[in-house]
Amino acid sequence: MSRKNRYSDWQENELAASLNRFPERKEEFSLHGGAEIPRLALPENMDDSYFEKLGFPGRYPYTRGVQPTMYRGRFWTMRQYAGFSSAAESNKRYRYLLEQGTTGLSVAFDLPTQIGYDSDDAMAMGEVGKVGVAIDTLADMEMLFKDIPLDKISTSMTINSPAIVLLAMYIVVAEKQGIAADKLRGTIQNDVLKEYVARGTYIFPPRPSLGLITDIFQWCSSNMPLFNTISISGYHIREAGSTAAQEVAFTLANGITYVQTALDAGLELDHFARRLAFFFNASSNLLEEVAKFRAARRLWARLMKNRFGAKKPASMMMRFHTQTAGSSLAAQQIDNNIVRVTIQALAAVFGGTQSLHTNSRDEALSLPTEDSVRTALRTQQIIAHESGVADTVDPFAGSYYIEQLTDSIELAAEELISKIEQKGGVVACIEDGFIQRQIEQAAYDYQKEIESGERVIVGVNRFQIDEEEKPELLRVDPAVEAAQTAALRNIRNSRDDKAVHATLSTLKEAAESGGNLMEPIIAAVRVYASLGEICTVLREIFGEYRD
Amino acid sequence: MTTEQTPYRVLIGKPGLDGHDRGAKFIARALRDQGFEVIYTGIRRTAAEIAATAIQEDVDVVGLSSLSGAHLRLFPEVVSELEARGGADIPVLGGGVIPDEDIATLLENGLTGIFTPGTPADTIISSFIEASQRHRDHDSSNK
Amino acid sequence: MTVPTSEQLLSGLKSHDPRAIGRAISVVENNGEGAAAILAGLDRDILQKVVVLGITGPPGAGKSTLSSGIVKNLRSAGKRVGIIAVDPSSPISGGAILGDRIRMMDHALDPDVVVRSMATRGRLGGLCASAGATVRIMAAAECELILIETVGVGQSEMDIVQLADITIMVLAPGFGDDIQAMKAGLLEVADFLVVNKSDQPGASGLIMDMEQTFSAKEEESGIARVLETVASENRGIRELLERVDRFNGYLLDSGLKEQRRSRALNAETLDWILEMLRPRFLQAMEKTSMENDPRIRAKELIRTTLRLHSTDTQE
Secondary structure, X not given: OOHHHHHHHHHHHHHHHHHHHOOOOOOOOEOOOOOEOOOOOOOOOOOHHHHHHOOOOOOXXXXXXXXXXXXXXXXXXXXXXXXXXXXXXXXXXXXXXXXXXXXXXXXXXXXXXXXXOOOOOHHHOXXXXXXXXXXXXXXXXXXXXXXXXXXXXXXXXXXXXXXXHHHHHHHHHHHHOOOOHHHOEEEEOOOOHHHHHHHOOOOOOHHHHHHHHHHHHHHHHHHOOOXXXXXXEOHHHHHOOOOHHXXXXXXXXXXXXXXXXXXXXXXXXXXXXXXXXXXXXXXXXXXXXXXXXXXXXXXXXXXXXXXOOOOOHHHHOOOEEEEEOHHHOOOOOXXXXXXXXXXXXXXXXXXXXXXXXXXXXXXXXXXXXXHHHHHHHHHHHHHHHOOOOOOOOOOOOOOHHHHHHHHHHHHHHHHHHHHHHHOOOHHHHHHOOHHHHHHHHHHHHHHHXXXXXXXXXXXXXXXXXXXXXXXXXXXXXXXXXXXXXXXXXXXXXXXXXXXXXXXXXXXXXXXXXXXXXXXXXXXXXXXXXXXXXXXXXXXXXXOOOOO | OOOOOOOOEEEEEOEOOOOOOHHHHHHHHHHXXXXXXXXEOOXXXXXXXXXXXXXXXXXXXXXXXXXXXXXXXXXXXXXXXXXXOOOOOOOEEEEEOOOHHHHHHHHHOOOOEEEOOOOOHHHHHHXXXXXXXXXXXXXXXXX | OOOOOHHHHHHHHHOOOHHHHHHHXXXXXXXXXXXXXXXXXXXXXXXXXXXXXXXXXXXXXXHHHHHHHHHHHHHHOOOOEEEEEEEOOOOOOOOEEEOOHHHHHHHOOOOOEEEEEEEOOOOOOOOHHHHHHHHHHHHHOOOOEEEEEEEOOOHHHHHHHHHOOEEEEEEOOOOHHHHHHHHHHHHHHOOEEEEOOOOOOOHHHHHHHHHHHHHHHHHHHOOOOEEEOEHHHOEOXXXXXXXXXXXXXXXXXXXXXXXXXXXXXXXXXXXXXXXXHHHXXXXXXXXXXXXXXXXXXXXXXXXXXXXXXXXXXXX
């Protein structure tokens, strides 16, 4: 096909279909004064290399984005991660965010929940409700989504090792609202591999954890087709101190592992691959980050097509959520963080993200206050509505530097992925500490540069001032732990214990025999078996991982 | 510190459930590079496990890190577990996302020093050296 | 707390006081005041009943996980266990990260698991001096089996082989080149070869290969020396301990254990000699000119230094 024909082919197919389904936000996009803003700026001469590396948005290799019109059709989802203390408090915060124009919920769970401990477990001491909401039983989940119609919103849940339990609770809450599972939209993080190298909320060893993930893929592909069953996350790898190329490499290597595990379990590639989502970090080096997002998208498309033989375009498209870099926030002169977050958010938008969380200025000090969260959301709204960057697709394309950097990040990531595979794959590299050591070294080198002053962090190692005024911080009431524990005791006293024991022993049998655990867990949460009780059953069978 | 001097032994621990160990690992390595022998417990330890290990390994100082906001409960718990095991003389330093108003409370509850985000590594290392040396001097003065 | 006397530390060892055990090891490791008194006061007879087990292998083969599994098995059999976990010191700063402790944390609250992390400290004489003394302190604190665990690279590996009654080498599939390079040394060094992660691809080939390498050794004792484990799932460990026990019996009966113990004591003595001489020679070196060839200078230093101080020994 001639070059010109390829363009009209794209216009007649991908673009026309997209415009038909989602009309653009405006009839016409123009600068003040009337000059038209092109939908897609193109080079004068599109040579083979252009088609090989960039192509058109919404078409393989997706370097320029996964949708033909990108943000001219619809802005990214502004999704603020939130949740703290009790389900009732968090429910209030969600309703506030929805009123303020946020378009998707993102649930933060406290650490005991993330690690499968009930709030009254000795291990939970001091941690209940601290970094997110405490969920022990279905009752907490019912309270968390009280008066929020689950068919109208999309919900993202940052939950990994016990994701199957929280997903089961979400399904039952929806069921009680009269909403079937196939109407539910959202994402569970469910990416346990990165927990072993970066985030630390693992419970079981890698191999049985991969089994749980496959159970979710399997069940959801038939019952919950609109839900993203995993969010393969580089975010925390980067927060742990990796480089941009390592973030891409380790995340995609994890992605390969999930795909392979699902294929080994007999799942059909083009059936589950479209429900794989990704999650990246937006750090402060704007140009490097823009290139990183574009490189990741292209590399994943190539892997899915060439290596796994994906047929459907949706299986090759890397859709991702982005969060600005929490670790870049300073505890000094905290208003500067608003500027950092703005730069990082811009990188995510230039990079073509599907949804975005912007961090709040006070997060280096504590959980964010309501005011700070609002400013963070406003930052996204200003970028969307005022900056104009959303009016044309992939505006950095064709920049000599950005394209070079995109190529070099892709290449570096590819090489690192091959190295991991030579060493026996991700699980082997986790077990022998290879990935952890790579991240640790990068983090160490970076911090050394800050300590020596070679890398300037404004307000921290240069341009410091004496700060008198202390910002107002959000504190989680220490009484939350006692209240949550008492509520759990009430549930334990009032539920049908016989039913709980029966469902737990069914679960145990299923886990021992290697069956799909989704249905047994739905049955257990429905009768108010607690998260901790369910995870205890699984711990006994799968064992516990320790680093 | 030269190799001819007996290295200080320190324990770096992460009490509670918080898995963010970037800071703890950086400090462990920075201390190693200053000639310390560093025992790193890994993440997700109870106060009792950290204290028992510190005693068994006969360390000069214990350093704790927590980023999840649970420091007011967990740090003093390590101090009292040390006391209960005959290790009241071992100083405990702490770091993490710790609001200023909590620092005084922690110091009153037996912590020897607290570091907040952005504290230069040199400052932290100096505190470890000082606390270790004081611990050893304390030993010899009691002979 | 006031610093305990050597007598207090010695009685603390008998009563299993963790603080006393830790302090006694530090005093000896640092060659501090009281080291001689502690070592002289240790019960020598108890040492005969102890088994010293060395565990080595390349990083990532699952050594620490295997050690932890061995401890678990011994504990369920009611045995009191000592562990000396050795990590290398940085040659530049002299510091060390003693990371093997992480996998022993599951036993942190068990009073009958005594762990000591130890850095190699760039010692002139190697590890034998301090690790050997630690073995005797742990024995005095009534540990019945003492594990010495070290990364299987370089000098410290040979050191623990000299100290241990029985040495276990841990390997795992996927270390192809490393294993080929180690093979010659394996025969001489290890009593047992454990192929860990034996559920993974490549394990059966590795096992066959190793069985061939070890076949000559087995003839002497009639005990098979190559074992498979999946340490993370506690598979194969009980079998390993049974064989270690049988092999210990064979060593005792054949008189080999006594030979090995003598070898260990000699190695340790030599280490102490070098350790004790080191400061004196460092001092003496400063006073001599660097003009001579180092070998000639060394000879001269030995002649002058040892003659001058031939009757006093440094503590």
